[in-house]
Amino acid sequence: MNAPHRAEIIQAPMSVEERASATDRVLAARERYVARGVSTPSLVVDRAEGMRVWDVDGREFLDFAGGIACQNLGHGPSAVVAAVHEQVDRYLHQCFMVGTYEPYVELCRRLDELWPGDAETKSILLNSGAEAIENAVKIARAATGRPAVVVFERGFHGRTLLTLTMTEKIAYKKGFGPFAPEVYRAPAPYEYRGVSVDDAIAGLERLLKAEVDPASVACAVLEPVQGEGGFIPMPADYLRRLRSSSTTTGSSGSTTRCSRVSAAPVRCGRSRITASSPTCSWRESPWAAGYRLPRSRAARS
Numbered sequence: 001m002n003a004p005h006r007a008e009i010i011q012a013p014m015s016v017e018e019r020a021s022a023t024d025r026v027l028a029a030r031e032r033y034v035a036r037g038v039s040t041p042s043l044v045v046d047r048a049e050g051m052r053v054w055d056v057d058g059r060e061f062l063d064f065a066g067g068i069a070c071q072n073l074g075h076g077p078s079a080v081v082a083a084v085h086e087q088v089d090r091y092l093h094q095c096f097m098v099g100t101y102e103p104y105v106e107l108c109r110r111l112d113e114l115w116p117g118d119a120e121t122k123s124i125l126l127n128s129g130a131e132a133i134e135n136a137v138k139i140a141r142a143a144t145g146r147p148a149v150v151v152f153e154r155g156f157h158g159r160t161l162l163t164l165t166m167t168e169k170i171a172y173k174k175g176f177g178p179f180a181p182e183v184y185r186a187p188a189p190y191e192y193r194g195v196s197v198d199d200a201i202a203g204l205e206r207l208l209k210a211e212v213d214p215a216s217v218a219c220a221v222l223e224p225v226q227g228e229g230g231f232i233p234m235p236a237d238y239l240r241r242l243r244s245s246s247t248t249t250g251s252s253g254s255t256t257r258c259s260r261v262s263a264a265p266v267r268c269g270r271s272r273i274t275a276s277s278p279t280c281s282w283r284e285s286p287w288a289a290g291y292r293l294p295r296s297r298a299a300r301s
Contacts, residue, residue: 022044022056022057023042023044023055023056026044026056027042027044043055043061044056044057048063048076049075050074050075051063051075052075053075069227087103104125107125108122108123111123128158129157129158130158130159130163131160133158133162133163133166133221134160134162134163136219136221137149137162137218137219137221140218141218141219143218144218144219146216146218147182147216147218148182148183148184148212148213148216148217149182149183149184149218149219149220149221150184150185150186150204150207150217150219150221151166151168151183151184151185151186151220151221151222152185152186152187152188152220152221152222152223153168153185153186153187153190154168154188154190154226154228154229154232155168155188155222155223155226155229156168156223156226156227156228156229157221159172161176161179161180162180162183164179165180165183166183166221168229169228182216184207184211184212185207186200186203186204186207187203187204188200188222188226188229188232188234189234189235189238190230190232191235197235197238197241200238201238201241201245204242204245205245220242222234222242224239
């Protein structure tokens, strides 16, 4: 079934009176039945195709949000739609802990092929970005026997208790403390704002001398391209020096994480990730055209 045909089926005919009140009706119901913990705009989506979205009143919009960087292939790419229809006819959910299924295993195999470098890797597929980050930290702590986590200025990692602790944004954190212990924040380079690579490395070295013992650091969690921080790419030289610093200071179990913003190849080239040779990474939904595909991945050493 091609995209235009799908759109025709999805868009139900409505009278002028119905369309005039459709947005107000849905927003009123949203106010009554949906918790305020999630912020939403006045846009009420009826259908989407490619880079366009139509609201319930028939207005057409260009989509520059893409489900927050989850629709890099556009809405309804034919290959993804065909795969979804095929899977629906088989089963929708099994829970991998209850019954092994081949698509899970095959996806992990293909992820191993995409990993930069020659190291063998293993993956775990999870429900959300925050869950993937928390599992990456757990893996690092279990592997190293160390508690401390180093994060970086302007980073965003999620809104669960641990990932909110790791995130630098008061608007998200206000009223939700106390936060998780053993999380330490270092400067990140932002040359446009006057923070050079040398400045960031010097700040990290100060942190490891003044606030946290390097021998207690399990991992460093970094976005190669910061998303909420302002779409700031980390210089390749910084990633190399960061890796060198973590090795020489004793935190050789450090992990480097890729955020959902930098997960898509168009955003973050494989060479940029290779510069830091991460032992564990996290990537999210741009790989799956908006379907949930966060995962933590660890390289076997």
